[in-house]
Amino acid sequence: MTTSAVVVTFNRLTMLKEVIAALQNSQTKVDHIIIVDNHSDQDTYEYLTGLGSQIEYMRLDENLGGAGGFNRGVRYFMEHTQDEFVWLMDDDTVPHPETLTNLLRFAHETPQFGFLASDVRWTDGHRAKMNNPAPKNRLHKIPENTTKNEELMNATFVSLLMARPVVAQIGLPITEFFIWGDDIEYTERAGRVAPGYFVADARVTHKMKSNVGSDILTDSLDRLPRYFYSYRNKVYYGAKRNFLGRLKSDARILYEFLKLCLKPGIQNRRQRIHVLVSGVQAGRHFKPVIESVEVMK
Structure with missing residues (x-):
């Protein structure tokens, strides 16, 4: 093997x-x-x-x-x-x-x-x-x-x-x-x-620096741009799931958006909302090519 x-x-x-x-x-x-x-x-x-x-x-x-x-x-x-x-x-x-x-x-x-x-x-x-x-x-x-x-x-x-x-x-x-x-x-x-x-x-x-998950609500500003890719990509692969899976994926994104809008004490709220919304909008038009590959004989 x-x-x-x-x-x-x-x-x-x-x-x-x-x-x-x-x-x-x-x-x-x-x-x-x-x-x-x-x-x-x-x-x-x-x-x-x-x-x-x-x-x-x-x-x-x-x-x-x-x-x-x-x-x-x-x-x-x-x-x-x-x-x-x-x-x-x-x-x-x-x-x-x-x-x-x-x-x-x-x-x-x-x-x-x-x-x-x-x-x-x-x-x-x-x-x-x-x-x-x-x-x-x-x-x-x-x-x-x-x-x-x-x-x-x-x-x-x-x-x-x-x-x-x-x-x-x-x-x-x-x-x-x-x-x-x-x-x-x-x-x-x-x-x-x-x-x-x-x-x-x-x-x-x-061996990450610290044992934390990713969270657009609390992550540092220098890491914020990568959340654009996170939400764009979530919209893409969420749409590939079955009906219930798509519904859950969309609901999760909506929940995170509402938390960004309504939860007290969020620093740089506007910037965070902008990144999430931009990512979601990009995801709706994101049509990447899946490359095939030949098996070596």
Whole structure:
């Protein structure tokens, strides 16, 4: 069961070194380590070129965001390797020695799957809030101490395993998403082919600065522009769901809009409302191309 790991990086060399070391020390061998560099600074370039044949290095001519990076990385996996599985992660995702072993064990036992998602923890051992698993039954919350594998609605690109035939069938992640939501859209696309699963014993550590989720009401002004992509992309992939799913997605956006308008104490309220409304309006006309890819024979 051969595997390519795809890591997308941008100017986080210290963490990237730790991720590469973790992949190299995996209990189950990683057959190809593909590093997609979103045009990082010279120190990252020099370090990665210095690794030689230890990795497959793709340096992009510009920063295409996480979405573009994963698009290029998955394409490279399909066109330049014959590995059976692709394992996707950010440059602050540190796999544990047994993570890949446990993902592949599940894949062997349940070969018909759209995607497999890890149990993503923050540095203190609690679940990473940015990567809370989204069970198919949205009324159910997967407890932190669970040992049970569960079917998911979607997942993030923070330790995500997919099989080559699924990628061949659904195509590539959408570059135009740039950031946020590209993984949700892609895993929901895969989930229409076969079920996606949360694999409880396949843990990774997500080394974010702090264990907080994204929230347009409270996030800092310097991060506010990225919420345009968040809402634009939500409108796009929400429209791909069934009737009830679309209704829930639209209701959630409306609820967040009303909170922005009515909740007391919101700083820079007008700016936040403008970003949300702009994103929603853009989403109604957003028609990105889904690229197909040939399977390497």
